[in-house]
Amino acid sequence: MPRTDWLVGMIDVRDHAVRLTGVRRVHGSGPGAVTALAGVTVAFVSGTFTAVMGPSGSGKSTLLHCAAGLDRPTSGTVAVGGTDLGPLSEKARTVLRRERIGFVFQEFNLMPALTARQNIELPLRLGRRRIDDGEIRAALAAVGLADRADHRPSELSGGQQQRVAIARALVTRPAVLFADEPTGALDTRTSRAVLGLLREIVDRHRQTVVMVTHDPVAAAHADRVIFLADGELVEERAVGHGHRDQEAAAIAARMAGLESGATIAGGVR
Numbered sequence: 001m002p003r004t005d006w007l008v009g010m011i012d013v014r015d016h017a018v019r020l021t022g023v024r025r026v027h028g029s030g031p032g033a034v035t036a037l038a039g040v041t042v043a044f045v046s047g048t049f050t051a052v053m054g055p056s057g058s059g060k061s062t063l064l065h066c067a068a069g070l071d072r073p074t075s076g077t078v079a080v081g082g083t084d085l086g087p088l089s090e091k092a093r094t095v096l097r098r099e100r101i102g103f104v105f106q107e108f109n110l111m112p113a114l115t116a117r118q119n120i121e122l123p124l125r126l127g128r129r130r131i132d133d134g135e136i137r138a139a140l141a142a143v144g145l146a147d148r149a150d151h152r153p154s155e156l157s158g159g160q161q162q163r164v165a166i167a168r169a170l171v172t173r174p175a176v177l178f179a180d181e182p183t184g185a186l187d188t189r190t191s192r193a194v195l196g197l198l199r200e201i202v203d204r205h206r207q208t209v210v211m212v213t214h215d216p217v218a219a220a221h222a223d224r225v226i227f228l229a230d231g232e233l234v235e236e237r238a239v240g241h242g243h244r245d246q247e248a249a250a251i252a253a254r255m256a257g258l259e260s261g262a263t264i265a266g267g268v269r
């Protein structure tokens, strides 16, 4: 291999916030076994925003859970921030998840008895890390909730609750933020605001974001969309930021093709 290729390869690998290599995940065994992931190789470059799409049952959540160390692949490797998760003990994986990985869910998953500020502080308390009041205030301000610090989730709108969840996920400065349908429970306008926030944390803070979504408009906020079908990575598409509506329409057309089981042309298979 020419020397420059080798160098480019090195830089790429170092820049990968998360890397999955040949990841298979099979549930059960024998005739009833279900192959949720059939050998996926994909890297998420630091400071980029990737959307994961695909028909229902194509393996999106399984991919996210394996990448986040919540599920163990049957075979293949997952590395987060250069650390291979495979050899880690359960305890070490828990610590790595807490310190290096942020997670945002469709249903927010905030602690109802805690205020916005206390919810954001929680990962730091669990990790026995020092809580810097200025940093918590900055986190609240960054998600536009400086004046809601002492409100409980029930006193916040859905969009505000999701913004607290995003601030909570980012307070440990994770290598990657995984979001599983983060706008699935929000109305259109609020969804756009949350997507705008995710876009901003990528652009301003070089945060790495990986988001599962069914919504082509949400996916059009990303830099890249990867498409899964039957547990395989079948296509990836760079997203231009000039014409988000056109991008969303093209992504929707691709999804429609996959959902109808159309032959994949120009894919990465």
Ligand SMILES: Nc1ncnc2c1ncn2[C@@H]1O[C@H](COP(=O)(O)OP(=O)(O)OP(=O)(O)O)[C@@H](O)[C@H]1O
Pocket (backbone or CB within 6 Å): 027, 028, 034, 035, 036, 054, 055, 056, 057, 058, 059, 060, 061, 062, 063
């Ligand atoms: N614990 C499990 N036991 C058996 N099969 C499972 C299990 N979890 C997932 N599967 C199967 O693995 C496949 C992939 O599931 P996964 O939830 O990753 O898909 P998805 O693309 O996220 O779907 P959706 O869009 O409907 O949420 C599906 O066929 C699913 O039924």
